Amino acid sequence: MTKAGLRSKDLLGIEPLDPEEIGLILDTAESMAEIGRREIKKVPALRGRMVVNLFFEASTRTRFSFETAEKWLSADTLNFAAKGTSVEKGETLLDTAKNLEAMSPDFLVIRHSSPGVPHFLASQLKTRVINAGDGAHEHPTQALLDALTIRQRKKSFENLKVAIVGDIAHSRVVRSNVWCLTKLKAKVTLCAPPTLMPVDIESMGVSATSDFEEALSGADVVMMLRVQIERGGKMAFPSSREYFARYGLTRERLALARPDAIVMHPGPMNRGVEISSEIADDADRSVILSQVANGVAVRMAVLYLLAGGTPRAWQEGA
């Protein structure tokens, strides 16, 4: 890592990052979060820079979060959604990206349903690429905002017990979180019915179980994941009712975790499937809305650092 920032021109995933880089992003995000509390939410850090948000897959939270981050940093933004564009006329992914690159953006923020697309485009383009979620592979900014949220509540990751529960097989959030949390030395337990647990997941340095109670026992952090019916989750269990009975987070189950355990969810939530409304809305336990708020700060930090910014320098220019 250079003194100034990140090693790569792109943020393709958490897997290639080292713990120092993760720490740098979190520290920068922490200071960026302050902008959101100002009356005028704008700093000139990326003035004159252009960001293209290339979303080939539906997204509300992530797309608005990136856009908010870009606007607060004074970047110019272009938004691309596959619907209503040349993609519908049969243009290839690479041609679309190359055409957009010809307009000289500084960043491409890419969301795609197929794993590896940001890697493929980063290898073909000079523009900096940020992965905003590639299929079931990685969602690095989500893991960073999760880490920031955990750090704010728990201070240290060392030996922190994190249970991640739900559709492990189809989740990009879980892979990025596993890389991130294990690099920061937390202990991660993944929990899913066997039908939603990918093979050899332990090779990623985590433990895995299908026993929800066991996963919850003594957990400091409980992260619930949505069952992604649209990605093949529907063959994994007979009904939402039975899923909730086995793997839904209720107050009784949460009592197995540590008394100060926090509950997280990357959204969108299926209330009554993986989480009860009672828990989702419990302001003492649920940090779900803090995650959303931290998302903006983390994305600002990533954009700023990849643009070559140095920690704190944005404040001097503010």
Added chain:
Amino acid sequence: MTRLLLRGGRVVDPAARRDGIADLLVENGRLSRIGERLDAASADVVDASGKLVFPGFIDLHVHLREPGFEYKESILSGAQAAAAGGFSAVCAMANTDPVNDHRTVTRWIADRAREAGFSRVYPIGAITKGMRGEELSEFGEMKEAGAVAVSDDGRWVANGSVMRRALEYATLFDLPVATHAEDESLSGRGAMNEGRVSTRLGLSAQPAEAESIAVARDLTLCELAGGRLHVCHVSTARSVALIREAKARGVRVTCEVTPHHLFLTDEEVARSGFSTATKVNPPLRGERDVAALHEALLDGTIDALATDHAPHHADEKAVDYESAPFGLVGLETAASLFHDRLVRTGRVPVARMVELFSGGPARAFSLPGGGLVEGKDADFTVFDPAAEVEVDPRAFRSRARNTPFAGARLTGAVAATYVAGREVYRRP
């Protein structure tokens, strides 16, 4: 009368138990003599000293894409690529457009190949009409038109009754039935092998069992129905174990393995950064499977080295991993890869390489060639074991460039290929 004398090469032909320095005399396209210090009078003399001389290589499994997909490959460009890879003969899969499920298509392919010159091209007919897995094609007429085997190529005949009838009916014509063993209800057309790497990358994946379950069924049906089963591109430990056991029981089964399944694992998908050149079906497997393939290569379970040469246009592969078509090209890299990784390192004797590239495939599909026999067609491959090459897809004769071996530095290269005594390739 044309005469050619290939002088002083090391002639390796396990079918004739021959391995030694010898001359080859070719007259009018046939091998007239193999021996020491043959008379060169009025012959064109080619110095082969320091080179290996093998019976012509035969590839049981290539896709020439014509008719229908000439933008990927044509019979001419495919046959030129074959010649450059040392293959004096290749068998062309049936998944063209129209499908080769009728004698008119079979004959058309055979005629086009003859016009093209270069390597011999033997058509493979479809097992079922349109490769739909429902009704049998006309095996007899396709054989008369030149078909040497039947296969539905990338589609497993999922209906057990249809496959049973295919094996039974093929006995009338002694045609091997070549199977792409993949239970699609299990594989779901996953983009890569299911395992540690697919879990890490989040790619859709197919378990090794999708292949071995299909192999087990086809072997069982072959025992029931009789006939000759040929298992294409075998890639899993369990599949080779099943084939080994079946052979021991006397089942008439043969199988082939590809260079990419021997020399790459699924880690290559991650290492290459999701390069679609690594997307192939069956997918690149794990280390344990690769080790089992190497074992089966040595103990004789595997009969043939086949490339499954699958050319695609660059645009088709320049997409995301899950959308990309399966397949990679192999004709022009197979011999160098095999020699460099296995023969040069002493893991496989050179005679075994010849068996896998020539004798084994000839026997599996009852093809001419497979050995150097006086009086027969002079098909042979001259190989330079000392040549240093770097795999450069831009230099391929094939129209396609989709190889995961680009940039690999290898020792050993095809120096020349002869078909019926005619030089169809010489290394520049």
